[in-house]
Amino acid sequence: xxxxxxxxxxxxxxxxxxxxxxxxxxxxxxxxxxxxxxxxxxxxxxxxxxxxxxxxxxxxxxxxxxxxxxxxxxxxxxxxxxxxxxxxxxxxxxxxxxxxxxxxxxxxxxxxxxxxxxxxxxxxxxxxxxxxxxxxxxxxxxxxxxxxxxxxxxxxxxxxxxxxxxxxxxxxxxxxxxxxxxxxxxxxxxxxxxxxxxxxxxxxxxxxxxxxxxxxxxxxxxxxxxxxxxxxxxxxxxxxxxxxxxxxxxxxxxxxxxxx
Amino acid sequence: xxxxxxxxxxxxxxxxxxxxxxxxxxxxxxxxxxxxxxxxxxxxxxxxxxxxxxxxxxxxxxxxxxxxxxxxxxxxxxxxxxxxxxxxxxxxxxxxxxxxxxxxxxxxxxxxxxxxxxxxxxxxxxxxxxxxxxxxxxxxxxxxxxxxxxxxxxxxxxxxxxxxxxxxxxxxxxxxxxxxxxxxxxxxxxxxxxxxxxxxxxxxxxxxxxxxxxxxxxxxxxxxxxxxxxx
Numbered sequence: 001x002x003x004x005x006x007x008x009x010x011x012x013x014x015x016x017x018x019x020x021x022x023x024x025x026x027x028x029x030x031x032x033x034x035x036x037x038x039x040x041x042x043x044x045x046x047x048x049x050x051x052x053x054x055x056x057x058x059x060x061x062x063x064x065x066x067x068x069x070x071x072x073x074x075x076x077x078x079x080x081x082x083x084x085x086x087x088x089x090x091x092x093x094x095x096x097x098x099x100x101x102x103x104x105x106x107x108x109x110x111x112x113x114x115x116x117x118x119x120x121x122x123x124x125x126x127x128x129x130x131x132x133x134x135x136x137x138x139x140x141x142x143x144x145x146x147x148x149x150x151x152x153x154x155x156x157x158x159x160x161x162x163x164x165x166x167x168x169x170x171x172x173x174x175x176x177x178x179x180x181x182x183x184x185x186x187x188x189x190x191x192x193x194x195x196x197x198x199x200x201x202x203x204x205x206x207x208x209x210x211x212x213x214x215x216x217x218x219x220x221x222x223x224x225x226x227x228x229x230x231x232x233x234x235x236x237x238x239x240x241x242x243x244x245x246x247x248x249x250x251x252x253x254x255x256x257x258x259x260x
Numbered sequence: 261x262x263x264x265x266x267x268x269x270x271x272x273x274x275x276x277x278x279x280x281x282x283x284x285x286x287x288x289x290x291x292x293x294x295x296x297x298x299x300x301x302x303x304x305x306x307x308x309x310x311x312x313x314x315x316x317x318x319x320x321x322x323x324x325x326x327x328x329x330x331x332x333x334x335x336x337x338x339x340x341x342x343x344x345x346x347x348x349x350x351x352x353x354x355x356x357x358x359x360x361x362x363x364x365x366x367x368x369x370x371x372x373x374x375x376x377x378x379x380x381x382x383x384x385x386x387x388x389x390x391x392x393x394x395x396x397x398x399x400x401x402x403x404x405x406x407x408x409x410x411x412x413x414x415x416x417x418x419x420x421x422x423x424x425x426x427x428x429x430x431x432x433x434x435x436x437x438x439x440x441x442x443x444x445x446x447x448x449x450x451x452x453x454x455x456x457x458x459x460x461x462x463x464x465x466x467x468x469x470x471x472x473x474x475x476x477x478x479x480x481x482x483x484x485x486x487x488x489x490x491x
Contacts, residue, residue, distance in 0.1 A: 005358065005359050005360070006358075006359050030265070030266070030365060030366055031366075033266050034266055034268075034269065034270060034273065034366055035270055042266070075264060075267070077441050077442070078267065078420060078438070081424075081434065081437050081438055081441060082424050084437070085424070085426035085427070085428075085433060085434045085437050086424050086425075086426060086427060086434070107427070108427075111424070115266075115267060115269075115424075118266035118267070118269070119264050119265060119266040119267050120266070121266055122264070122265030122266025122267075122364055122365075122366065123264065123265050123266065123364070125265070126265050126357060126358070126364055126365060129358065130357075130358045130359065135355075135358065135359075138358075148288050148292065150288065150291055150292050150295055150302065151288055151291075151347065151351075153302060153306075154291070154302065154305060154306055154309065154347070154348075154351065155351045155354075157302070157303060157306030157307075157310075158306045158307075158309040158310045158313070158351055158352075158355070159310075159355070160306075160310075161306060161307050161310035162310045162313050162314060162355070162359075164310075165307075165310050165311060165314040166314055169314050189452070189455060189456065189459070190459070192456060193456055193459030193460050193462075193463060194463060196315055196456070196460045197459075197460050197463035197464055197467065199311055199314060199315070200311055200460065200464055201464065201467055201468050201471075203307040203308065203310065203311045204304070204307065204468065204471050206307055207303045207304035207306070207307040207308070208300070208303075208304070210303040210306075210307070211299070211300040211302075211303045211304070214303065215299075
């Protein structure tokens with residue numbers, strides 16, 4: 001029903017690499033992509049991160065492409081609006097609707113292409129993190145930051161229960177589907193409401209039970225986890241350094257290039 | 261409606277973080293106070309957050325044919341109040357970005373502002389006003405969840421319009437354009453979610469109404485009235 005990217009991250013060969021290195025790489029990519037003024041740099045970042053995900057992370061190419069197309073509807077709609085309404089310059093093409101003039105001009109098309117490339121680079125950075133680093137690893141990073149304990153506790157417990165409830169939800173959904181619970185629009189609405197209610201009640205009761213069982217094990221508001229030390233290897237450092245400097249040089253060279 | 265990664269240029273994504281972060285911290289402050297008073301609430305909030313995440317990963321039957329999913333933020337606001345709903349939505353949005361590739365990290369601030377803060381606040385206000393005015397409980401829930409979605413969608417359009425103002429007509433013109441285009445999916449979707457939320461509350465009241473009493477969602481007199489009417 002839904003692809004949980006975490007499943008892929010758990011078996012990824014890059015899982016046991018240093019978390020901070022991976023976070024640095026994606027933060028760098030995100031910031032470079034979003035602040036670039038030319039479409040060349042974001043496309044390059046997107047290509048590098050996709051290559052790293054598919055090649056080093058051993059993610060099937062077909063699956064990866066399907067993931068990249070997930071935000072397509074939203075992105076395409078918004079990019080079209082930007083192309084029509086944004087920017088100035090010579091008009092490339094246009095038409096009249098009820099005496100309104102709709103046209104794409106060079107400025108708008110440049111902007112649309114830039115936004116599209118930024119989204120692509122951002123998504124590929126995000127996928128790199130999502131497909132190589134399971135949430136379990138990120139909790140140790142979260143703990144090292146000075147975020148409030150209650151927030152981190154809440155996220156960890158939530159994470160744990162997402163999978164429990166997903167299984168319940170899928171089970172119920174299967175059972176409803178084979179009993180024609182989704183045969184038409186009205187029935188599906190009712191079935192979905194029943195599913196959600198059962199889930200709510202289950203989760204409520206589960207919540208009460210966890211509190212009892214955790215209190216019995218001396219829970220005092222902090223769950224402690226075992227953390228491994230994973231030093232950054234020299235080859236990784238060199239590769240990352242080369243990638244960073246290449247991107248920075250490219251940024252310096254191409255920052256004012258656009259198609260028009 | 262999520263804004264995807266990389267879509268908002270500087271300085272807009274930073275500005276939305278500046279807007280959201282103080283409110284999230286206020287939510288955490290409220291959360292800490294609540295949890296120190298009632299220790300059993302933290303696991304309960306955690307399962308509620310997981311519930312919202314799972315709800316949002318279920319596809320909803322949609323009129324337009326495109327598959328859509330409920331956001332659950334209106335429901336969270338009614339159950340826990342807007343401050344805690346903001347904290348829960350932030351975590352849910354972070355997980356959606358990382359697990360489902362919905363939304364993004366740089367756009368997290370903007371998404372939290374529209375889906376975690378402004379939408380739930382609207383739902384909460386509508387709920388409180390509606391209950392004061394003695395309107396039927398299910399109608400109020402329906403309106404609160406529907407308007408939470410609509411306001412979220414208006415705010416998202418505004419976030420996009422501010423970042424990409426039109427050459428002719430400025431922010432107002434591009435706001436109109438974004439709203440028109442997204443209205444085709446968002447208007448029916450919000451009505452669906454409103455109906456779904458009202459139905460969920462109907463079943464919850466039938467089966468486990470004490471949970472709602474414990475959270476101070478409804479008073480006992482209202483509950484008696486609803487139960488009396490359905491029997």
